[in-house]
Amino acid sequence: MAIGLGIDTGGTYTDAVVYDFDARKLIGVSKSVTTKEDLVGCIGAALDGLPGGLPGKIDAVSLSTTLATNACIEGKGGRARLVLIGSDEKAAASYGAEYGLPPVKEIIFLSGGHDQKGNVVREPDWDFLKRKIDGSADETDSYAVVEIWGMNNCDFENEAKRLISGWTGRKVVCGHELTARINLMKRAASALLNAQLIPLIGDFLKAIKKSLADRGINAPIAIVRGDGSLMNEEFAMERPVETLLCGPAASVEGGIILSGEKDCLIIDMGGTTSDMALVKNHLPRLAEEGAVVGKWRTGTHSIMIDTIGLGGDSRIAFGRDYSIELGFGRVAPLCWAAGRWPGVKARIREIHAAGKKYYYPLCEFLYLTGTIPGGSYYKPAEKALAKALADGPVDILRLSEDFGEPLVSYGMNRLEKHGVISRIGLTPTDIMHIRGEFTSWDAESAALGLACLAFQTDRTSAEIMDTVYEAIKERMFLNISKTLIEDEDRTLLKDGMSGQLRDVLLNGFRKARRTREGRPAEEHVFFSSLTTPFTLVGIGAPIHVFLRDVAAAMGTSCVIPENAHVANAIGAITGSIRTEKKVPVVPNYSSVGITGYSVFPGSGKADFKNYDE
Numbered sequence: 014m015a016i017g018l019g020i021d022t023g024g025t026y027t028d029a030v031v032y033d034f035d036a037r038k039l040i041g042v043s044k045s046v047t048t049k050e051d052l053v054g055c056i057g058a059a060l061d062g063l064p065g066g067l068p069g070k071i072d073a074v075s076l077s078t079t080l081a082t083n084a085c086i087e088g089k090g091g092r093a094r095l096v097l098i099g100s101d102e103k104a105a106a107s108y109g110a111e112y113g114l115p116p117v118k119e120i121i122f123l124s125g126g127h128d129q130k131g132n133v134v135r136e137p138d139w140d141f142l143k144r145k146i147d148g149s150a151d152e153t154d155s156y157a158v159v160e161i162w163g164m165n166n167c168d169f170e171n172e173a174k175r176l177i178s179g180w181t182g183r184k185v186v187c188g189h190e191l192t193a194r195i196n197l198m199k200r201a202a203s204a205l206l207n208a209q210l211i212p213l214i215g216d217f218l219k220a221i222k223k224s225l226a227d228r229g230i231n232a233p234i235a236i237v238r239g240d241g242s243l244m245n246e247e248f249a250m251e252r253p254v255e256t257l258l259c260g261p262a263a264s265v266e267g268g269i270i271l272s273g274e275k276d277c278l279i280i281d282m283g284g285t286t287s288d289m290a291l292v293k294n295h296l297p298r299l300a301e302e303g304a305v306v307g308k309w310r311t312g313t314h315s316i317m318i319d320t321i322g323l324g325g326d327s328r329i330a331f332g333r334d335y336s337i338e339l340g341f342g343r344v345a346p347l348c349w350a351a352g353r354w355p356g357v358k359a360r361i362r363e364i365h366a367a368g369k370k371y372y373y374p375l376c377e378f379l380y381l382t383g384t385i386p387g388g389s390y391y392k393p394a395e396k397a398l399a400k401a402l403a404d405g406p407v408d409i410l411r412l413s414e415d416f417g418e419p420l421v422s423y424g425m426n427r428l429e430k431h432g433v434i435s436r437i438g439l440t441p442t443d444i445m446h447i448r449g450e451f452t453s454w455d456a457e458s459a460a461l462g463l464a465c466l467a468f469q470t471d472r473t474s475a476e477i478m479d480t481v482y483e484a485i486k487e488r489m490f491l492n493i494s495k496t497l498i499e500d501e502d503r504t505l506l507k508d509g510m511s512g513q514l515r516d517v518l519l520n521g522f523r524k525a526r527r528t529r530e531g532r533p534a535e536e537h538v539f540f541s542s543l544t545t546p547f548t549l550v551g552i553g554a555p556i557h558v559f560l561r562d563v564a565a566a567m568g569t570s571c572v573i574p575e576n577a578h579v580a581n582a583i584g585a586i587t588g589s590i591r592t593e594k595k596v597p598v599v600p601n602y603s604s605v606g607i608t609g610y611s612v613f614p615g616s617g618k619a620d621f622k623n624y625d626e
Contacts, residue, residue, distance in 0.1 A: 016040075018071045018230070019586030021579070022047055022056065022078040022217065023260060024343055025284025025326055025442075026554065028582040029059040031071075040064070042579050046349065047284075049080075049432065050382040052220035060228055071230050077237040077585040079260030080217055081210050081253060082320060083285045085306040087342050089432050090209030092390070094119070094153045095201060096177075098137055098160035098169055099126030104197075112202040113309035121145045123173070130599065130611055131166035131618040139176060146180055151388045155211050156181075157204035159188035161197050165597060165613040184211045189615065191252060192303065192313060193595050199303060203311040207254035213432075214253035218246060235588070237263045239304050239315030241297065243588045254313055257304045260581055261288035261318045264552055265297045267584030271574035272550045278493060280560060281580065282553040284326035284442070285343040287489065289319045289496050291547070298500070319496050323488050325442040325555040329481055330374050335470045337477055339484045344438040347376060348446045351458035354380075354405050357437065358458045364408065365461045370469050371410065376462040378437040379425065380406035385433055398424035399433060406437055439466055441485060441555065444478050450558055482559070490522050490563050491515065494543050517541055525566040544568040552580040598624075 015034040021027065024047060031041035043062030048055045084090050095114065097105065102117045109117070125137035146156075158173040167189040174185040186207045188200040221234070235243040239258040249256060264281040265288075272279075275295055281288045291298045297316045304315035322341030332338050351358035357378060364375050381402045385391050398421065401407060412421045428434045443459035445451040460474070467474045491510070499506055521541035544567050551560040551573040564571035576583065596614055600607045610626075612619045 014070075015072050016070045017586040018074045018232070019582035019584075020056065020059065020074065020076050020221065021260065021263060021581035021585055022052065022076075022080060023283050023581065024079055024083045024286075024324070026578075027055045027059045028579040029056075029063055030579050030582040030586060031063055032583070032586045034072075039576060039583070042576060044579065049435070052217060053223050056220055056224040057227065060224060060230075071232045073235065073586070074221075074225065074230065074232050075235045075237065075243060075585040075588060076221060077260050077263035077581050078214075078217055078256060079283060079285065079581075080213055081256045082258055082260055082288075082306055083343065084210065084213060084432075085206070085257065085309050087285070087322075087430075089430050090206070091212040092152060092154045092431070093205055093208035093211075094121060094149055094156055095205045095208075096121045096123060096142070096156060096158045096173060097197075097201060098123045098158070098163070098173065099134075100161050100197060105201075108198050109201070111310065112198040114198065114201055114205065121149075126160050126169055127162045127166045129162055129165065130601070131162070131613055137169055137173070139172075142173065142176065143180065146177055150181055152390045153181075153183070155184040155186070155208040157186050157188070157201070157208040159197065159201045159204050163187065163189045164193040164195070164200065165599075166618060167616055171616065184208065186211075186251070191254060192311075193597065194303070199310060202309055203254055203303070203313055206257070206309050206311060207252060210253040210256070211250075214249060214256060218250065237266075237585050237588050239313055240299060241266050241316055241584075241588060254311065257306060257309075257311065257313055258288075258315045258318050258320070261286075261290065261320065262297075262316045263584035263588065264288065264581045265290045265292070265316055265318070265584065266588055267580030267582070268292075268550050268552045268574070268577075269295060269297070270583060270587055271552070271576060271580055272548075272572050274548050274550055274572060276546070277548040277550045277572075278496065278545070279550045279552065280489065280493070280556060282489075282551070282556040282559070283324050285322070285324045286320050287323040287492070287553075289492060290316055291496060291500050319492060321488070321492050323485065323492075325445070326440045327485075328436070329439040329441070329443075329466070329477075331466070331470050337470065337472070337480045337484075339441075339481060339488070342436075344377070344436040344440060345380075346440045346442040346446075346454070346459070347437060347462040348443050348454035348456060348459040350378065350380075350406060350437040351455040357406055358455065360408055360411075361458050361461045361465075364410070365465050368468060369410075373409070374438060374466055375410050375469065376408070376439060376465045378406040378408045379412065379434050380437060381433070382435045383431070383433040385428075391427070392424075395424045395428055399428060402434060439463060441481055444481060445555065445558060447474075448478065451554075486526075486559050486563050487519060487522065489559060490566070491518060493549070493563065493567070494518050497543070497545055497547075518543060522566055525568075526562065529565055542566075542568070548572055550574070552577040554578045 017032045019030045029043045041063040045058035123137045125135040163170045170187040188204045191203045234246045236249040237259040238255045241262040268279040300317040326343045328340035328344045439462045446456040463474045549564045
């Protein structure tokens with residue numbers, strides 16, 4: 014009997030499954046709460062929840078994680094710097110932001126490089142590069158090097174990598190190592206994002222290996238890639254951007270296996286994001302242009318996943334007009350935090366009893382999830398804020414009183430972005446506990462936090478809960494509609510979903526919801542609706558609360574399979590291995606036509622007289 018161990022670390026939960034390859038069935042399932050500041054602990058807790066006696070029988074381990082995807086959505090990551098060879102500042106300034114690149118002042122531009130045929134135009138000024146690297150060393154953890162024609166001849170990218178590694182001792186990634194796409198900005202985005210993710214994926218793999226070793230599990234490790242295939246540990250350490258969308262890819266693979274549906278739309282709702290993928294004839298659609306997550310447009314292989322910032326741990330807050338808003342960023346739920354730190358619950362009670370009104374939600378806390386490295390990169394205000402959280406979470410109101418509101422706001426921004434601190438606040442997960450749909454954590458603290466928000470916005474707690482649930486269903490419906498419309502004809506939404514189309518779709522959805530629930534419907538001249546024959550397959554812990562209503566309003570069926578809550582881990586251990594290598598073959602032209610062909614295997618080039626050679 015061949016036994017596999019699948020582990021998925023998401024933004025909210027870490028799942029572990031034991032799978033019998035011969036019988037094709039699960040023989041053990043376990044979950045634990047993900048703690049980013051203690052990955053070893055949460056991974057270990059998931060492993061300890063599996064049936065006993067298994068460690069010695071494990072033949073293979075396969076991993077997936079949403080850590081990289083969530084970091085992109087939330088704008089987090091390590092301190093990386095981009096080196097562009099042969100590109101001028103004007104091009105980067107004009108097009109870089111579309112792909113997620115930083116302002117040009119944060120990029121090192123190095124003249125020289127190769128031409129389109131791989132011939133040397135000019136040797137880069139390596140002394141100039143040395144001065145630039147030395148001037149930013151204290152502010153950089155890793156580097157990305159991309160040359161305009163580096164996919165045809167990577168010699169200068171490799172030389173820059175060798176030099177920077179020698180000067181700094183830090184990780185360097187080259188554009189040609191990740192993608193051979195002609196689009197310079199897309200290769201630059203892939204390489205820079207890869208550099209930013211190196212510390213995050215490195216910490217994840219270290220935690221996995223320690224947790225396995227502590228339990229006597231000694232088996233080869235594979236990691237899911239964004240296209241659903243597998244890669245080994247060494248490959249993942251060099252190319253962590255390949256894990257982009259690997260969590261969603263694993264969930265899609267798991268959803269296909271669990272549901273058995275031939276044609277379906279899989280919706281995976283986690284703590285931070287909701288991921289959607291279209292499946293036709295048991296196969297997920299692949300992204301032709303590369304993975305797109307948040308602001309990043311990369312050239313890495315991936316399943317066609319539409320990821321939005323909507324999850325059980327989305328932040329519930331209010332706008333300037335005190336209207337309830339469902340945010341795109343993740344915060345830790347009050348119900349969870351109150352169980353972990355008794356002081357949080359006591360402070361929630363104090364805030365509730367005080368009956369104050371303020372211009373932001375009062376029941377929000379900050380807590381440490383990382384450490385500040387030495388050097389002068391972080392300002393005194395940021396270091397002071399981190400120090401104030403050393404003994405546990407502190408609410409933002411108290412921090413503002415101690416430090417001053419502007420000082421706290423300034424210190425929060427970069428520390429949150431770099432994962433040094435995280436936020437606790439009211440979330441849909443809290444509402445699920447208040448309504449009894451989940452019972453894992455402290456519902457009383459969630460109810461008090463909700464009551465505080467209701468008092469601040471002059472609403473009842475019931476009104477806020479209904480508003481949040483409807484907002485989740487409507488946002489989920491709109492994204493499902495977008496996915497279906499784009500599959501039918503991608504040109505229809507080439508400029509995004511217009512406000513008018515959004516209103517038409519939402520009006521139809523709301524009318525369908527009212528009709529199905531027997532609520533009074535206002536008179537209308539026409540009734541628009543978007544329906545689909547594709548089954549909606551829901552996976553992820555919170556999905557059962559919302560998806561059935563969405564499917565009913567769209568006139569289609571909904572399937573939420575058994576063990577859907579661990580679909581990611583199932584997809585990880587049932588994944589397959591595949592690889593490809595693309596080698597450009599470029600015709601050489603003259604006045605008489607094609608005179609030969611140049612082949613670019615990666616380093617240098619080879620010339621041939623005829624195509625058959």
